[in-house]
Amino acid sequence: MEIENYIASGILELYVAGALSPEENLEVQHYALKHPEVEKEIEAIEGAMLQLTAAASAGIPPSGFDGIRDELDDVIVFKPSASEKRTNWATYLGWAASLILAVGLLWVYRENDSLKTEIEVSQQEKENLEQQIIEARSEVADTENILNQLRDQNVTVVALGGQTVSPTSYAKVYWNTEVNKVLIDAQGLPEPPPGYTYQVWSLKLNPLTPTSVGLLDDFVNNEKRVFELPNENESEAFGITLEPEGGSESPTLEQLYTLGVVGP
Amino acid sequence: MQLDTLILQFQKKDKSAFEKLYGMYAENICGVINTIVKDPERAQEICQDVFVKIWDKSDTYDTSKGRFFTWILNIARNAAIDELRSKAHKNKKKNLHMDSFVGILAYGDDLNSQMDTIGLKTLLNGLKEKCLLLIDLLYYKGFTQKEAAEELDTPIGTIKTRIRACISNIRKNMAPSDGN
Incomplete structure (x- = not known):
C-alpha cells in the first residue's frame, strides 16, 4: 500500500525528468532496487517520454552514427596520450615560465638596485659640487673683503723682515688706524711646530715696550694666512714671536721671527 | 539487464x-x-x-x-x-516557454513534414494545456520541481500530482502494442 502511494505521488515522473535533487534520486533508486514494481513504473514512464519525444522529433541527422564515428576515433586514439603529454608539457612550461620570471625579477631588482646606487652617487657628487661652489663663492667674498680692507686709504703697511732665528721669514701688517684693526699677512712664516703659536706684538721703541696684539691662532688651517686682530696701541713697530700655545705675557725675544718699524 | x-x-x-x-x-x-x-x-x-x-x-x-x-x-x-x-534569445525566454513544445503541437504540420504529427496528436489526446506546459518545463526545459512551481505559480505538491496525471494520460493514449 505504501509503495502504491509512493508511485502515485508523481515523484517517479520527476525522477525521469531529472527534476530531483541527488539525494531524492538516491531515495528513488533505493526504492527501485527494493521494489520491482517501482522499477517497472519508472521504465513505463520513461517509455512514455520516449514515445512522446520521438513523436515530436523530426528524426535523426541523415549522416546518422557514421557522422560522428570519426570524431569518436579521435577521442579514443588521441585524447588520453595527448592530454597526458599536454599536462606534462604545460607543467614543465609552467615551471620554466616561473623560473624565467623569477630570474627576470631578480635581474630587474638588481638593475634597479644598481640604478638607485648610481643615482645616490650622482646625488652625492652634485651635493659635493654645490658645496664646492658655495665654498668658492665664500672664498671669493673673503678675498674681496681682504682686498677691500688692504686698499682702504687709512691703512698703513708695515713690512716685517726676517730675524736671526729665521732670516727668510717675512710678514706684512696692514694697520687701519681709522678702525684700530690690523690685518697680518703671515704668508712668509713657516708653520709653527705643534704646541707653539705665533704672537703679534705692538712695540713702543723708546723705551722698548711690547704690548700683545694677539695670537695667530689656527695657523695651519688658515689657508690665506691672513689674520685680523684689534690694535688700539700707538704702535711704532710690530714683531712676531713664536710662543707656547696660549701666548705669553712678554715676548720671547730668542724666538723673534719678524720685526718691522712703522714708517713715518 | x-x-x-x-x-x-x-x-x-x-x-x-x-x-x-x-x-x-x-x-x-x-x-x-x-x-x-x-x-x-x-x-x-x-x-x-x-x-x-x-x-x-x-x-x-x-x-x-x-x-x-x-x-x-x-x-x-x-x-x-x-x-x-x-x-x-534570452529576452524572449518567456515566450519560448509558451510556444516551443506547445507550438509544435499546434503548428507541427507547418514546421516539419517529417514529424509524426498524427502519432503526437494521438499521444496527447485529451491533455490540457497546463499539462503540455508542465511537460515542457520539466522534460524539455530541465526545470526543477521548485522552479516549475514558481514559474506556474502553483504549490510545489501540485506539480508532482499534476505531472503524474499528465504522464498517465499519455500512457493511456499509447497503443497497447507499445506499452511495456
Whole structure:
C-alpha cells in the first residue's frame, strides 16, 4: 500500500525528468532496487517520454552514427596520450615560465638596485659640487673683503723682515688706524711646530715696550694666512714671536721671527 | 539487464555499444533539441555534437544521476538552451516557454513534414494545456520541481500530482502494442 502511494505521488515522473535533487534520486533508486514494481513504473514512464519525444522529433541527422564515428576515433586514439603529454608539457612550461620570471625579477631588482646606487652617487657628487661652489663663492667674498680692507686709504703697511732665528721669514701688517684693526699677512712664516703659536706684538721703541696684539691662532688651517686682530696701541713697530700655545705675557725675544718699524 | 550491460560497455569506450545507444535514443534527443531551438538544420548539428559530448563524458555518468536517458536528456537540453542564449534569445525566454513544445503541437504540420504529427496528436489526446506546459518545463526545459512551481505559480505538491496525471494520460493514449 505504501509503495502504491509512493508511485502515485508523481515523484517517479520527476525522477525521469531529472527534476530531483541527488539525494531524492538516491531515495528513488533505493526504492527501485527494493521494489520491482517501482522499477517497472519508472521504465513505463520513461517509455512514455520516449514515445512522446520521438513523436515530436523530426528524426535523426541523415549522416546518422557514421557522422560522428570519426570524431569518436579521435577521442579514443588521441585524447588520453595527448592530454597526458599536454599536462606534462604545460607543467614543465609552467615551471620554466616561473623560473624565467623569477630570474627576470631578480635581474630587474638588481638593475634597479644598481640604478638607485648610481643615482645616490650622482646625488652625492652634485651635493659635493654645490658645496664646492658655495665654498668658492665664500672664498671669493673673503678675498674681496681682504682686498677691500688692504686698499682702504687709512691703512698703513708695515713690512716685517726676517730675524736671526729665521732670516727668510717675512710678514706684512696692514694697520687701519681709522678702525684700530690690523690685518697680518703671515704668508712668509713657516708653520709653527705643534704646541707653539705665533704672537703679534705692538712695540713702543723708546723705551722698548711690547704690548700683545694677539695670537695667530689656527695657523695651519688658515689657508690665506691672513689674520685680523684689534690694535688700539700707538704702535711704532710690530714683531712676531713664536710662543707656547696660549701666548705669553712678554715676548720671547730668542724666538723673534719678524720685526718691522712703522714708517713715518 | 541488457541496457545496463550496454551502458557499462559504453563506459569502457566500446564504440559498437555506443552505436546501439545512439540508435535507441538519437531520435528522442535530436527531437528534444529541435523542439527547443526550432531550427531543424542547426538542431541536427547540435544533436551530433551532443552525442560526441556524451561519448567524451561517458566516465562521469553513474546511476546516482538517475536514468541513462535522463542523463543524456539533460546534456541535450543544456546544449540546446546554450544555443538559444548564444543567439541572444534570452529576452524572449518567456515566450519560448509558451510556444516551443506547445507550438509544435499546434503548428507541427507547418514546421516539419517529417514529424509524426498524427502519432503526437494521438499521444496527447485529451491533455490540457497546463499539462503540455508542465511537460515542457520539466522534460524539455530541465526545470526543477521548485522552479516549475514558481514559474506556474502553483504549490510545489501540485506539480508532482499534476505531472503524474499528465504522464498517465499519455500512457493511456499509447497503443497497447507499445506499452511495456
